[in-house]
Amino acid sequence: MNTFASLREIQDEIKSGTTSCSQVVEACLNNIDKYSHLNAFLEVYPQEALAKAVEIDYKITNGTAGRLAGLVVGLKDMLCYRDHHLQAGSKILEGFESQFNGTAVQRLLDEDAIIIGRQNCDEFGMGSSNENSAFGPSVNGIGKDRVPGGSSGGSAVAVQMDMCQVSLGTDTGGSVRQPAAFTGVIGLKPTYSRISRYGLVAYASSFDSIGIISKNLQDNALILQVISGKDAFDSTVSRNPVPEFNILEEIGPSRIGYIKESLETTRVQQEVKTNTLRQLKSLQEMGHQVEAVDFPLIEYVLPTYYLLTTAEASSNLSRYDGVKYGYRSDNEESLDSFYKSTRSEGFGQEVQKRIMLGTFVLSADYCDAFYKKAQKVRRLIKDKTTELFQKYDFVVMPTAPTTAFELGTFTDNPLEMCWSDLFTVPASVSGNPAISIPNGVDKNGLPVGFQIIADDFNEQGLYALSNAIFRARDN
DSSP states (O other): OOOOSOHHHHHHHHHHTSOOHHHHHHHHHHHHHHTGGGOOEEEEOHHHHHHHHHHHHHHHHHTOOOTTTTOEEEEETTBOOTTSBOOTTOGGGTTOBOSSOOHHHHHHHHTTOEEEEEEOOSGGGOOSSSOOOTTOOOOOSSSTTBOOOSSSHHHHHHHHTTSOSEEEEEESSSTTHHHHHHHTSEEEEOOTTSBOOTTBOOSSTTTOEEEEEESOHHHHHHHHHHHBSOOTTOTTSOOSOOOOOOTTSOOOSOEEEEETHHHHSTTSOHHHHHHHHHHHHHHHHTTOEEEEEOOTTHHHHHHHHHHHHHHHHHHHGGGOSSSSSSOOOSOOSSHHHHHHHHHHHHSOHHHHHHHHHHHHHHSTTTIIIIIIHHHHHHHHHHHHHHHHHHHOSEEEEESSSSSOOBTTTTTTOHHHHHGGGTTTHHHHHHTOOEEEEEEEEOTTSOEEEEEEEESTTOHHHHHHHHHHHHHHHHO
């Protein structure tokens, strides 16, 4: 079966009788089996997906199918899908089954999307390479032994290798955008609060966002439209109206600022810099005003992010103790030793490290010096970002400083690993929407990502500018 370019193409062929939902699902299952060595999926639902496909084929025949009929979706192992296992890439949730559907998942099902399986990820979303999973790392489909990025690495690889058309991932500090860049696909982090977090395993609640990974821009926009909007189960979700996102909307000459520091730092791979400069030149040729922008607070973004997210993780992950569900240690000499054994055996090293750092940050002696100060700096970063969007329509930079690195590169140097988040974290700290789109390859054929950031709730602008860039490349 041919690889489909978009959901619209799938639906057109189903209606013409050229293919069926069942055949689309079978093709995805064949690819999952073919590329099983990439470790993208932790669990696959073949019989369930095929049964759903038969049901949707019948609905299409009767004209009662939803907007996502024919779309095969994978879920990062951080999203609740009723009566299915959920482990957040961790041993601590061993054997746990979700009791309900998360809001985003339910809205996909309501529009007849077919969920094919749960996907590998860094444990509790904590990582930039997908090497922190209790189930072993996912592997990039391009380049031997290369990471796919993290934490939504399995989700990105699944889309990259046509194991599904779309994946729902999560983005706390770049966990959708960076894997999208490393695998050569599209990754959107919407405005914080655009999508309900009900049914999303919490890592850092004031940062966590459900994101969308796809190859096709129109599919990405349609998914965002379907799963966004107010939700009675999430008091933090935005009540802003959800527009009908139209990637074909013409975008006039725009003011675009690029973060000067993102191209001046020595941490940027030369080919990433070259491809980014080429894209900036192309934007100028398209009629946009492109200017260098100083963002003096950029050196404080990473420390602010890690102080706040570890503090929130320390609080959120305190609920996992082995008493009611999940992994349970055999050490039951006392309640205290049971808790310690369960958590030390159930959590991986990276998660343990972040919990301890977060607990330290929140301790009575250091809360004022670190946590509260980081909150103040976050406000300064947000205010500075807001100022930028009073002058510019978009802010751009590379998605990541490098292309996909080899597995194990930073195993013994976690500080260097943190630098791979350098360009994605700013939009997470400020809460702004951001998208990563492919931007050529390096000398090894590894994809380079180009990141576009917009003002709050301007995902429409991100889609329109991205589509204009794709059209300019085609011409």
